[in-house]
Amino acid sequence: MPRRSGLIGALVALFVLLLGASANATAHTARSAAAADCRVLAPGASAAAESAVAAACEQVAAGVWYSWGGGHGPQPGASYGQVDPTDPASEHDPERRGFDCSGLVRYAYARAAGSDILNGPADTQYYTHRAAERLTAGQGLAPLLPGDLLAWGTSSHLHHIAIYLGAGKMVEAKQSGTKLMVSDVRLDGDYHGALRVNTGPVTGHVFQTWGTGVWTKAAPSVSAARVYAFPGPTTIRVACQKHAETVTSDGYTNDAWSYLPDYQAWMTNIYIKGAAWLEAVPTCTF
Structure with missing residues (x-):
């Protein structure tokens, strides 16, 4: 009887070992x-x-977790997150070293540009003065x-941001x-638009806005059509006034x-x- 018990125990241990190896192989295959x-x-x-795409994809290959608030430490890179009070699934985020959506974008473009050019949440990143083009x-x-x-959300509040791969x-x-x-790009729902990032030198007259929910207009008039709303203080480029x-x-x-x-x-x-009339900014001729 002891011999049979020992044999059964050995078989159980072997089964557990094989099961673990299979699970690890499956996880490795999924990551690959x-x-x-x-x-x-x-x-x-x-x-x-x-380069930004490559940097983000390295993190995918490494099996890095989403972590709410992750990626927003003093330097770009994965960091431990925090509990999102609106999302019960985030209970383990303080234990997971990873990125939230804007943390990943920040890291990818810091790697690409060699400096921390997109530090901040999705709103700040979308309204960057480094926009080469908006779509x-x-x-x-x-x-x-x-x-x-x-980006996804409204003009005054963007809640998600991602990096396009193509196709x-x-x-x-x-x-x-x-x-x-x-993922497949989700064009339905509250998809807001896209931004092409300028990683090179910024030209023009750069200023900072103040206030929250401040709208830009299609013409210099309060009755003109609304274009974009800055959710908070934003760095902008001014061409003329x-x-x-x-x-x-x-x-x-x-x-x-x-x-x-x-x-x-x-x-x-x-x-x-x-100043009320911005210094060194030329007068618009149109």
Whole structure:
């Protein structure tokens, strides 16, 4: 009887060992498949954009977790997250070293540019003054290039951001309880649009806005169509300024408006930090 028990125990141990090996092999195969899918899938991107894709895909291949708040430490890179009070699935995020959506974008473009050019949440990244081009949701996939940033939400609150790979695919840190992944681009729902990042020198006159929910306009008038809303203080490029409709808001009155080329929109100078008439900025001729 002792011999039979010993044999059964050995068989059970062997079964557990084989089961563990099989599970590890399955996980390795899944990671390998994900890594193979995560790459530049279309031509036309800049070398920097391709480097950003490669940096994000390295993290996919490594099996890195989504972690709410992850990637927002003093330096770009994976970090332990925190519990999202609105998401029960995030209970283990403080134990998981990883990225949330904007943390992954920050890391990828820091690797590509050699400096921390996209530090902040999705809103801040989308409204960066480093926009080489902005693409609307209505334009769909056709104009997108690998490395473009895709955003979801509203103009005044963007809640998700991802990196386009090409061929209708993107790499993203999607949600708690999952690892970084390659997904089909979701053009339905609240897809807001895309951004092509300029990783080179920034030219023009750079200023900082203040206030929350400040709208830019299609013309220098409060009655003009709304274009974009800055959810909070935002770094902007100003091409020129002109005297137009007088605006009174938040205790200030000013008739100066600035043209923001990255948004093809106007903004009252009231919400741009600096003098009422911005120093060194030329007068618009249009």
